[in-house]
Amino acid sequence: MLTELLITNTDRRFYFRPFFIALLVLANSLYLTGQTMKPLKSSFEARLVNIEAPSNEPFRYTTTLTNGSAQLVNYNFNALLPDGWQISYRVEGSQVTSLQMQPNKAQEISIEISCPITTKPNKYKIPLKAISARDTLTLDLEAVVKGSYALELSTPSGRLSDEVVSGSSKEILLKVKNTGTLPLNALDLSSQLPSRWEATFDPANIKQLEAGKSLDVKVNLKVPDKTIAGDYAAKFEIKSPNSNADISFRMIVKTSLLSGWIGMLVILLAIGLVYYLIRKYGRR
Template identity: 35%
Template sequence: MLVPFEVAKGTYALQLNAGAFGSLTLKINVTEQGTYKTELSAEQPNMEGHSDSTFTYNLTLANRTASKQQYALTAEPPAGWDARFSSGGNNVTAVDIEPNATSSITLTLTPSEKAEAQTYKIPVHASNSSTAADVTMEAVITGTYGIDLSTSNQVLSANVTAGGKRTLELSVKNTGTAELTNVSLTNTAPTDWEVTFEPKTIPSIKAGESVPVTATIRSSDKSLSGDYVVGLTAQAAEKSADAAIRVTVKTSVLWGWIGVLIIVAVLGGVYWLFRKYGRR
């Protein structure tokens, strides 16, 4: 027995007449009024996070029509944002739903890195040529993360003698609109080199503020003359920044004078030998 979709919720009595065999009364309980509509709803349509957050919404698409439907899924995010639908663990752009059945769909929104702090409304559509449904998601961007690491004078080069040390004044700046927390300083340096920071960890940096850090670079006493690269990293819980310092190692002046003295001594020895044995 097919119950028309327009029948209202309630209990209905039907009389079956079997002629000479008598009649039978049936009662049918309609628990929900049918429609010819498609319904699209979200478990939690409003979410909040930073610009580098990922917003995930759980949607339910219900086919209330009398036939199987294929729905195209689309969203209208702001420019620079990415919107992806998935169902059953697979990315989809459309879903098939049997009559009076539902499908669970996940919408994942990735904001633009330049998204400003405000509330964004993202219309979502499930549609085909005969029926459609819409719902609007909200993504509240509370701030953006940004960090910059450089020297105080913006010069990313230094000189040092083999086995010597050089001190650099660094600046760690919060270039975003949200506070940075637990900023640690680390490095990658040539073998047998040593780099220390003061302070090594910064508890927090408020938006727009800078914190000075002193880095001490000590080269290996076995380093040959030439250019070396020391990598510095400021790593926050939310964001990180790198700086590459070109360090030029020069031969110690002491060894230069020792070389000069050796040459003078050799020349002096040759001259003495020449004077002593040269006329024989």
């Protein structure tokens, strides 16, 4: 009797086990289907809303625009930027100004914001809007501008060439400008010149140059005697612990007028000497 009861209970467990497994699978499928079909909420969101960067680098944000409606919606992008700032929107690598969204869909949008290099270090709020006929979605970003170092070396006139007479000196005027947003300290000037050329700077060292300020530097360039006439390249460089800049300058070397006259005189004397020798010894 006990044996028959155990066999009967075992058969019942074997019979109900597949039923319970099928019931669990069905319940799980219904739950996942419900989760999938759950409608999305229209929104404009960013993974990171606060980004810090120097003024010479762009601020890059990854955002997501969601159309939670049951209709096709066209969104136009709008941003309130400080003066001189620029913004671009990219979807799958292409730059856009608007986006057509399918119903109940989400789309990732890459946003890049740039500010002028002279922007002062501070926190700047960037309100964004995705505007459609149905609604307006807003997103508030923050760009934290750090100080930046940048240096520029040029000439006051922009001219990068000059002439010099062989064996003489030439004064060249350079312009050093701090184009960053932070002061630059301990700036040193140097040169790379053709063999035996010399250059002295006035001043040769700059203790400090404030942001946005510029300073003129005089360069006394000395060309050695007997330098062959032609074009020569001179390179001037300025360095600081945080930034550096350089400029290539073309020098056109000419011979002096006196040297030309002396050369002509030597030629004439040589011709005269040849003529004299011919007259004196030519008949023999």
